[in-house]
Amino acid sequence: MLIVKNIDRVREEIREFFPPAFLAVERVASSGALGRVLSKAVPAEEDIPHFCRSTVDGWAVRAKDVFGASETFPAILKVAGEVLMGEKPSLTVAAGEAVYVPTGAWVPEGADAVVMIEHCERLLDEVLVYKAAPPGNQIVFRGDDRKEGETVLPAGSILGPKELGALAACGRNHVGVFAKPVCGIISTGDEIVPAGEPISSDSAEMRDVNHPMAAACLRQWGMEPRFFGICRDDEELIRESLLKALEVCDMVLLSGGSSAGRLDNTVKVIAGVPEAAFLTHGLAVKPGKPTILARIGQKPVIGLPGHPVSAFFIMQTVIRPICYALYGIEAPPLPYLTAAAGEKIPSNNGRDDFVAGALTNGVFTPLPLKSGLITLLCAANGYIMIDRRCEGVDKGAPVQVYLF
Numbered sequence: 001m002l003i004v005k006n007i008d009r010v011r012e013e014i015r016e017f018f019p020p021a022f023l024a025v026e027r028v029a030s031s032g033a034l035g036r037v038l039s040k041a042v043p044a045e046e047d048i049p050h051f052c053r054s055t056v057d058g059w060a061v062r063a064k065d066v067f068g069a070s071e072t073f074p075a076i077l078k079v080a081g082e083v084l085m086g087e088k089p090s091l092t093v094a095a096g097e098a099v100y101v102p103t104g105a106w107v108p109e110g111a112d113a114v115v116m117i118e119h120c121e122r123l124l125d126e127v128l129v130y131k132a133a134p135p136g137n138q139i140v141f142r143g144d145d146r147k148e149g150e151t152v153l154p155a156g157s158i159l160g161p162k163e164l165g166a167l168a169a170c171g172r173n174h175v176g177v178f179a180k181p182v183c184g185i186i187s188t189g190d191e192i193v194p195a196g197e198p199i200s201s202d203s204a205e206m207r208d209v210n211h212p213m214a215a216a217c218l219r220q221w222g223m224e225p226r227f228f229g230i231c232r233d234d235e236e237l238i239r240e241s242l243l244k245a246l247e248v249c250d251m252v253l254l255s256g257g258s259s260a261g262r263l264d265n266t267v268k269v270i271a272g273v274p275e276a277a278f279l280t281h282g283l284a285v286k287p288g289k290p291t292i293l294a295r296i297g298q299k300p301v302i303g304l305p306g307h308p309v310s311a312f313f314i315m316q317t318v319i320r321p322i323c324y325a326l327y328g329i330e331a332p333p334l335p336y337l338t339a340a341a342g343e344k345i346p347s348n349n350g351r352d353d354f355v356a357g358a359l360t361n362g363v364f365t366p367l368p369l370k371s372g373l374i375t376l377l378c379a380a381n382g383y384i385m386i387d388r389r390c391e392g393v394d395k396g397a398p399v400q401v402y403l404f
Contacts, residue, residue, distance in 0.1 A: 004282035004289065006388065007317065007352050014321050017279045017293075018300045020328035021250040023178040030167045033159045035222050036177035037327045042153040047143035048169050051088070052107040056138045059098040059120050059127055060111035063135040074121075074128040083108060098127050107139055114138040145169070156329040158222070180224040181326040184245030187211050187230045188238055188256040188266065189306060194230065209308040209374050210255040217315045221323040221331075223251075233257060235265045242269055242301070250326055251299055253319070254292075256306035266303040270294050276301075284388055286351045288314040293322075300326070308374035313354045313383070316402075336402045337382075339364040345393040347386040356380035359401050380404065 025039040054060065061077060069075040082100035083089045093099050093110035101107060101114060112135045119131035146152055152166050159167075159177070167175060187208045193199065195207045208230060215225035228245050231237045238254070245252045257266040270276050270292065279293040281303075287310035292303025300322050304311045316334075324331040342365035347353040357366040359382050367380050382401040386393060393399060 004284045005280040006284045010280060010283065010293065010318065011321060013279060014318075015325050015330075017277075018295060018322050018325045019298055021181050021298070021326040023181060023250075023327070025176050026179050027174055027176050030164055030173055030175050033164065033167075033175055033177060034161075035220075036159050036175075036180075037222060037329065038153055038155055038157045038159065039176040039178050040155045041151050042167065042170060042172065042175065044146040044148055044150050044152050044170060046171075047148050048145040048152075049140060050142060052139055052141050054101040054103060054105050054107055054114045054138060055140055056114060056116045057102050058100075058114045058116045058138060059129065060093055060101045060107050060114050061098045061129065061133065062093060062095065062111060063113040063133055063137070065096060066113070066115060066129045066132050069129045069132045071130050074130045077127050077129060079122065079125050079127055098129070112136065112139070156327065158329075158332065178327055180222055181250040181323070182226055182248065183218050183223045183323075184226050184228050184249035184252040185211050185214055185218075186228045186238070186241045186245060186252065186254045188233060188254060189230075190233045192230050192256065208255075210304060210306070210311045213308060213312060213374070214253055214255065214304065214315055214319075217319070218323065221320055222327070223323050233265060235269055238265055238269045239272065242273065246273075246296060246299060246301075249299070251302070251322070253302045253304050255304045255311060257303070264290075267292055270296070270301055270303065283314075283318070284351045285313070285317075286348055286353050288318075288354070289351070291318065293318070309356075309369055309377055312374070312377060316383075317354070317385075334402045336400050338398055339401050341393045341395055341397050341399050342366075344395045345384075345386065347390060347392045349391050350388055352388045353386040354383055355386060356383045357401075358382075359403075364399050364401050 066075040077098040080097040080099050081091050083105045085105050088106055089108040091108055093108050099108050113133040115129050115133045121128045152170055191206050192208050193205045199205050218225045228241050231241050254266050257264045267281055273296050275297045277295055281292050283291045288305055290305050291314050294301045321331040339359055339362050342363045345366050355366045356369055357364050357380055369376050382403045384399045
């Protein structure tokens with residue numbers, strides 16, 4: 001018999017129940033560090049930028065020299081030269097002078113503002129400025145991005161494109177990251193065969209969907225999946241595979257056999273291993289109720305529902321935060337959009353209901369999914385969660401659509 005927990009309660013308990021893994025630290029090239037997790041903070045070793053630079057093509061001036069300038073009464077300044085890209089200027093801007101600076105160039109000493117060329121007109125050795133500019137106008141000052149010694153990226157940062165750009169700004173070609181946690185995957189079931197194996201039309205066999213699907217999810221979340229094969233519904237065989245996986249993995253997923261039927265052995269196998277502890281056997285969700293969340297020693301051991309759609313939603317909503325908990329960090333928030341329900345969506349009171357669908361032009365239309373029909377899920381680009389205390393969603397009602 002399953003004793004279920006609400007998913008919001010489980011999410012609150014994940015970080016406490018699943019401690020960070022003991023992960024080695026690797027030094028890798030920044031160019032290959034996408035998706036990796038920083039092992040320690042990265043400080044700025046110099047001011048970023050290390051000089052004052054212009055954000056536009058324009059004229060570097062003293063703000064008080066163009067005070068009150070307008071189309072009717074332009075400020076008239078003497079051209080004192082120009083700054084070349086990539087060079088530190090040797091000239092300075094004196095009272096009544098202007099120096100031309102291209103975008104990104106060093107603003108010379110004496111200037112405290114830059115006026116865009118669109119608001120200026122050069123006449124031989126003079127420039128007419130038709131717009132006033134306050135101090136600091138169109139200038140990035142030295143250290144505006146980060147001062148020397150300030151933290152650029154804290155420990156535990158997930159390295160995405162913008163973080164890799166920040167590392168480049170710091171001059172970091174290599175960076176220390178945590179080794180990827182290894183997650184073993186074991187598929188169970190007498191009816192399960194490898195994905196590439198032919199199936200006779202008169203057999204009741206099913207291809208192993210959960211292994212490749214779960215492995216792909218794990219890779220997205222910074223894990224290293226490792227497959228330990230397909231086990232028949234035999235308690236001893238599953239136990240052997242689990243113990244083998246625990247020797248070399250930081251976490252183990254067992255797909256199938258998580259319910260409470262006669263041949264559902266996963267919970268019995270986990271319970272029979274010393275140091276086993278359970279967070280829950282069962283979640284108040286649909287699909288995905290027969291989910292097992294446990295640990296053996298310090299390592300998470302997850303019983304994943306056998307039906308692929310159920311397994312997919314449990315991976316997205318529960319396993320994802322567990323993966324990041326191994327790094328000792330919170331999972332990044334899922335992107336979402338607010339849309340209108342395209343039709344009335346009924347729900348089962350008492351369970352949080354995950355509903356996949358297609359989001360088009362601000363309208364969310366649910367798909368007629370059943371828990372075993374994985375290919376239909378490909379037509380969905382997001383899902384909503386209907387609260388267990390709600391009996392459904394009316395047509396046109398606002399819904400929060402989490403994007404795949």
